[in-house]
Amino acid sequence: MEIKTLKIGKKNNKLTESIIHDLRASEDIGVNKCIQCGMCTSVCPASRHSDYDSREIAKRVLEEDESVIFDDIIWNCFSCYSCHSICPVGNSVAEIVQILRQKAIAQGKLEQVVTFLAFGESLMELGIGSIPLEYFNILIEIIGDEYLDIKINLDDIREELGLGKLTLPEDDTRDIKIILEKTGFTGRLEKLKAYKESSKNSKHKG
Ligand code: SF4
Ligand code: SF4
Numbered sequence: 027m028e029i030k031t032l033k034i035g036k037k038n039n040k041l042t043e044s045i046i047h048d049l050r051a052s053e054d055i056g057v058n059k060c061i062q063c064g065m066c067t068s069v070c071p072a073s074r075h076s077d078y079d080s081r082e083i084a085k086r087v088l089e090e091d092e093s094v095i096f097d098d099i100i101w102n103c104f105s106c107y108s109c110h111s112i113c114p115v116g117n118s119v120a121e122i123v124q125i126l127r128q129k130a131i132a133q134g135k136l137e138q139v140v141t142f143l144a145f146g147e148s149l150m151e152l153g154i155g156s157i158p159l160e161y162f163n164i165l166i167e168i169i170g171d172e173y174l175d176i177k178i179n180l181d182d183i184r185e186e187l188g189l190g191k192l193t194l195p196e197d198d199t200r201d202i203k204i205i206l207e208k209t210g211f212t213g214r215l216e217k218l219k220a221y222k223e224s225s226k227n228s229k230h231k232g
Contacts, residue, residue: 038090041087041091042057042087045087045122045125048125050121050128051118052118055117055118055121056113056115056116056117056118057088057122058088060084060117061114061115062081062085063114066112066117066119067080067081069109069111069112070103070106070109071108072104076099076102078102078103080103081119083123084117087126095129095133101127105124106120107120136217137225140218140221140225143219143222144158145158146214150212151199152193152194153194153203162177
């Protein structure tokens, strides 16, 4: 039987090094220190509810398995950071996955990101993260009328709880829009919209 070992410290460590030095990675991220204890998987909701396995992601990265970048499984993580908090050696599968996704996007893999388009548009419009309108009916289906009640009476509920309005003042929304434009967010959103349209068109033709 072939015994596979992790190749920690091997010379060709392009993938691990690029993750460690990525701007999104914590300064002291322990990618190379992973001991495959599986504690991240034990607390990972994506691992519990799908074929995703956070320990496996950490392992594939250590093995320099670049195919992980294009594996749809990395899109099952929803960035809850439970793995990040529990890892005994300071590794962060949460950060690793975000970096892997950016690598995939940079190489033109956009079909998974299209799901997030509505969230981006909603951020552009309101200046805050919120659940886009297009998910409204699905949520009513899942949660029931209670969700509808909350949506309709949100301002009153917030007032009762001593909270202010959920929406931002107009000036703040405008400033956020400017920031999103200057940082390239708007441009990326436009590219994503164009990709969505072209995929729709090619489906119609097909
Ligand atoms: S990333 Fe951390 S918690 Fe997960 S297997 Fe490696 S050492 Fe364990
Ligand atoms: S951030 Fe992703 S990998 Fe980490 S525990 Fe949450 S779902 Fe799992």
